[in-house]
Amino acid sequence: MVRVGDFDRFVFVVGAPRCGTTTLSHFLKQHPQVGFPAVKEPHFFAQHDLRGLSDRELRNRVESEYLRRYFCRDPDRRVGVDASVTYLYAPEQLEPILRLWPNSRFVVSVRDPLAMLPSLHQRLIYNGDETIPNFEDAWRATASRAAGRNIPRRCADPRWLRYDQAARFGTHLDRLIAVVGEERCSIVVFDDLASDALSEYRKLMRFIDLDAVPITDLHPRRGSKAVRSRWLQRMLKRPPKAVSSYFAGEHFRKRVRCLDSKEKLAPTGVLSIRKKLLSWNRVSVSPARMPAALENQLCQELRGEVDQLGRILGRDLSHWLIPGR
Numbered sequence: 001m002v003r004v005g006d007f008d009r010f011v012f013v014v015g016a017p018r019c020g021t022t023t024l025s026h027f028l029k030q031h032p033q034v035g036f037p038a039v040k041e042p043h044f045f046a047q048h049d050l051r052g053l054s055d056r057e058l059r060n061r062v063e064s065e066y067l068r069r070y071f072c073r074d075p076d077r078r079v080g081v082d083a084s085v086t087y088l089y090a091p092e093q094l095e096p097i098l099r100l101w102p103n104s105r106f107v108v109s110v111r112d113p114l115a116m117l118p119s120l121h122q123r124l125i126y127n128g129d130e131t132i133p134n135f136e137d138a139w140r141a142t143a144s145r146a147a148g149r150n151i152p153r154r155c156a157d158p159r160w161l162r163y164d165q166a167a168r169f170g171t172h173l174d175r176l177i178a179v180v181g182e183e184r185c186s187i188v189v190f191d192d193l194a195s196d197a198l199s200e201y202r203k204l205m206r207f208i209d210l211d212a213v214p215i216t217d218l219h220p221r222r223g224s225k226a227v228r229s230r231w232l233q234r235m236l237k238r239p240p241k242a243v244s245s246y247f248a249g250e251h252f253r254k255r256v257r258c259l260d261s262k263e264k265l266a267p268t269g270v271l272s273i274r275k276k277l278l279s280w281n282r283v284s285v286s287p288a289r290m291p292a293a294l295e296n297q298l299c300q301e302l303r304g305e306v307d308q309l310g311r312i313l314g315r316d317l318s319h320w321l322i323p324g325r
Helices: 021-029 055-070 085-089 091-100 113-127 135-140 142-146 169-180 190-195 197-207 230-237 241-247 250-256 268-281 292-313
Strands: 009-015 079-082 105-110 185-189 225-227 282-284
Touching: 009 021, 009 085, 009 091, 021 079, 021 105, 021 197, 055 091, 085 091, 085 169, 091 169, 105 169, 105 190, 105 197, 113 135, 113 225, 113 230, 113 292, 135 142, 169 185, 169 292, 185 190, 185 197, 185 292, 190 197, 225 230, 230 268, 268 282
Parallel strands: 009 079, 009 105, 105 185
Antiparallel strands: 225 282
16 A cells, blocks of 8 residues: 655646646656656545544545555655646645645646636536536636536536636635745746746756656647537546446546445446547647637736736736737
């Protein structure tokens, strides 16, 4: 069984979604001293509030439910990685991490919100978590969803559908820094990652105190994708519980399946068919463009957040909120 002491520290790529977290995770995954989880985004510390546990209870819970589920013991890999984007929206629940691994580091990536929000909407449709096909309609639904209505069944985490909260980078960063300390945080701007990935990789390695290693693949990960059939995508990505053993992918089962379950899993042939269906259903798509009126509204609503982020970074980001640019 994997123990807390098997890791010297963790690197948490805490978000924001659609801002380069998959690319940053890919950089880390290639390092020989890094222990990467069975799934990129466990979401464990966002789903479980462990702040009230004693140190002993905390250690036992994390070892039995988190490390056992997602990590393998490897004495050469002493730095763990967890790239769950939901952590940015629940930073107070990250406090127990510092009781276990005080030298942990937290990486945040940010992006122009006018590009990030439609991209997030497209990704949630692809994941099977969103059922409203048009971003403008999904944006209008945030108020009802905040009240717990219009949440798609089997959505992995309803917080992902709060587009009104997703791009409030200034607020989220202030909360994160208050919990873990500014010295433990590094902020990556998506524009920099896209224009000079090698430089950002080297900066990341310095921040987490690892030697950079030669890597050949610096290309961005997870481009924009759409689906032919939303119904089919939801069935394959977020299947009903009764058939999840046959239709769910490995990553979904890894998150939700009881560790001691004797439940019979799908035969290899069924998973092969599932993979082919997902491939057929996936189509490339250009980045979505929102209507001018909605773009103007978002510029007004998010201007304070972008200014706040700019103050944290010591950088002028006002060009992000120029409608129609």
